[in-house]
Amino acid sequence: MSGTTPNATAAATADVLIVGYGPVGQLLALLMADRGRTVTVVERWPQAYPMPRAVAFDGEGARTLTAAGIGGLIGKIGEPSGEYLWQNAEGLQLLHIDGSERKLAGWPESTSMYQPLLEEELQARGARLEQITVHRGHEVVRIAQRPESVEVTAVDREGRERVFAASWVVGCDGANSFVRGETGSAFSDLGFSHDWLVCDVVHHDGREFTPNNLQICDPARPRTSVSAGPGNRRYEFMRTAGETIEGLNTEESSWRLLELFGVSPENSTLRRHHVYSFKAGCAEQWHRGRLVLAGDAAHIMPPFAGQGMSSGFRDAGALAWRLDALLAGRAGTELLDDYQDERRTHVKHAITMSVNLGRIICQTDPKAAADRDLVLRAAAERAAAGGAGPQQRSPLQPLTKGFLRRGANGKPAKPAGALSPQAPVARAGETGLFDSVVGLGFVLLTSLDPAGLLDEAEAGFLADLGAHVVRVLPSGTDPAAAGASDVVDVDDVYLPFLAVAKADTVLIRPDFYVYGAATGRADANALVGEVRAALSGARVPVTA
Structure with missing residues (x-):
């Protein structure tokens, strides 16, 4: 309007x-x-x-x-969410996702x-x-x-x-x-719609949960028990054939289903219950x-x-x-x-x-669920033996489009599009995660001496952009010996990251994704020059 x-x-x-x-x-x-x-x-x-x-x-x-x-x-x-375990109706493991304490981004x-x-x-x-x-x-x-x-x-x-x-x-x-x-x-609409009763509960007994997050793929009643933060628990129950939303979304129905997890008014408080339609769209x-x-x-x-x-x-x-x-x-x-x-x-x-994942979880046909269990059990066994399995899949992937350095084929030139790692670094008088020590914004990360690395135009552009130019020194280097533009790679993360990228310099965007990588002084200047060309242009009129 x-x-x-x-x-x-x-x-x-x-x-x-x-x-x-x-x-x-x-x-x-x-x-x-x-x-x-x-x-x-x-x-x-x-x-x-x-x-x-x-x-x-x-x-x-x-x-x-x-x-x-x-x-x-x-x-x-x-x-920390911890592990996420899927079981079938008989309690057999179908999938295990390890919620490691600290990963690529420096957080659980x-x-x-x-x-x-x-x-x-x-x-x-x-x-x-x-x-x-x-x-x-x-x-x-x-x-x-x-x-x-x-x-x-x-x-x-x-x-x-x-x-x-x-x-x-x-x-x-x-x-x-x-x-x-x-x-x-x-x-x-991407073709998924299932109604689930969501119950938020506080337990009176301070119980611990192993695993902390559990998905029960029971065709008679798919259900979930997960952490909702310190002192809080989320339980979810899928609406099955013959049930109405109105009939499911009651306190009586909530307590009846919560009994499947040993939850009752005697040991817990039901903070709320609500039926949500889990959908997908873009x-x-x-x-x-x-x-x-x-x-x-x-x-x-x-x-x-x-x-x-x-x-x-x-x-x-x-x-x-x-x-x-x-x-x-x-x-x-x-x-x-x-x-x-x-x-x-x-x-x-x-x-x-x-x-x-939802289609696997929401399966209510007993025969199809049994076939699913066989496939997932076999995959879990292969993964346990060191082979490929569902544990290696991730809902995330590197960026493939957008503001990234591209190769001659027009595709992002690796590691462009990858999420940059965050790990502890040190410099004189300070040790902490990379973002807190170095600062936010664009970061030119290099193993080369930053003095003289960039031409005057490229160096001036990064300075005007508020970017940080940072040299990484090997783990074990005395932080007192680090210069103003240096950080010590405490856990030996950044230099291996550059080695895998087959580069000595990467440019990281303010949202932590790698714009692109370079090898040598000339390529580093070309890398920064590309961004300067993209971010130094005249304003373009905006049309609705």
């Missing part, structure tokens, strides 16, 4: 206006504010939703949350968390930043794109209209996104003019791979540095075309794996 109301109350123009203030909108607001950008948030609900929906984020999500300033609070809101591969606490901390930090202004209880009813800005009209709880203006609008407003409707994007178009989508507004997936919230966090990380570049006049909307191509391709892999 377009147009404004003459007597509507107007607001000053912000750099970015975010519609929706759930976890993805909260994270994006912090990432933009930390870049010095002004952010207006318009949220339809007057209060934050007090109950959990998601129960986990991955290591990359934890890394991005740390970049947003709440890494030190992750231990308060979450706990998965963190189980209590979502209201996460949102509380994100909002608290946002409230301390003067760049962020939040308007709760305002529902967006119109959006009008102008040549240099967007006008957003919202109605408060008393029916009063207010007009907000921003250079860019990001829809983080969920699966029924108003902003998505304004882009004109179709939303592709927007065809993620931006139009000055409107952009992120999170559930752009994609939804069943929870079986634990990638719903994490994918939204990935959107926020990929979008924040691009919007910052657009606001700085460094590039045109081709960066948003890149965002759409990059994130849509990447998230569809996660959606596909989530759907495939």
Whole structure:
């Protein structure tokens, strides 16, 4: 819709206006504010939703949350998820996923968390930043794109209209996104829909769970028991043939099914119960003019791979540095075309794996379930013997599209598109994870002497970009001997990473993905030169 109301109350123009203030909108607001950008948030609900929906984020999500300033609070809101075990109805193991304590991103591969606490901390930090202004209880009813800005009209709880203006609008407003409707994007249904009763429980006895996360693939009643953060437990039960949503979504039904896990009113408190339809879908178009989508507004997936919230966090990380570049006049909307191509391709892999896992879990035909069990049991035995098996599969993959260095064949030149590792590094007087020691933003990581590595133009561009040029020294080097641009590779991670890449220099994007790699001084200058060409262009007019 377009147009404004003459007597509507107007607001000053912000750099970015975010519609929706759930976890993805909260994270994006912090990432933009930390870049010095002004952010207006318009949220339809007057209060934050007090109950959990998601129960986990991955290591990359934890890394991005740390970049947003709440890494030190992750231990308060979450706990390492630990192992994830699938069993059949007879209790035989079908699949085992090892939730290692620390992986590539420097955090546990998965963190189980209590979502209201996460949102509380994100909002608290946002409230301390003067760049962020939040308007709760305002529902967006119109959006009008102008040549240099967007006008957003919202109605408060008393029916009063207010007009907000921003250079860019990001829809983080969920699966029924108003902003998505304004882009004109179709939303592709990816062919998965099952109803599950979700029960959030607090146990009185402080019990421990082994495994911490359990999926029971019982064709009579597929069900789940997983951590929902410290002191909280999530149980899920699939609706089966002959049951209605109304009949399933009752306290009586919840307690009856919870008995399958030994949970009763005598030993536990049922915080809430709700029937959700687990579905999968993806927007065809993620931006139009000055409107952009992120999170559930752009994609939804069943929870079986634990990638719903994490994918939204990935959107926020990929979008924040691009919007910052657009606001700085460094590039045109081709960066948003890149965002759409990059994130849509990447998230569809996660959606596909989530759907495939869901089809395995949601099998209710006894004969098909028995055949499934045979296949998974055989695969698990092969994996235990050192062969390939389902344990090696991942809902994630390297980026294959987007802002990446490409080879002569037009495909990303490895390790372009890979998530960069994060491990402990040290320099004089400081030891910690790479991001905290080196800093955030673009990073040129090299094993070469940074003095004289780059030509004046390329060095000046990186300085203007606020990038960090860092030389990695071998493990065992005395940190006191490290120069101002050096770090010691404490756990021997970064130099092997460069060796595997057959490179001595890599350029890492602000969202931790590798843009590209180089070997030798000339190639390092060419690598930086490519980014300089992409991010030093004239502003391109934006058309809706």
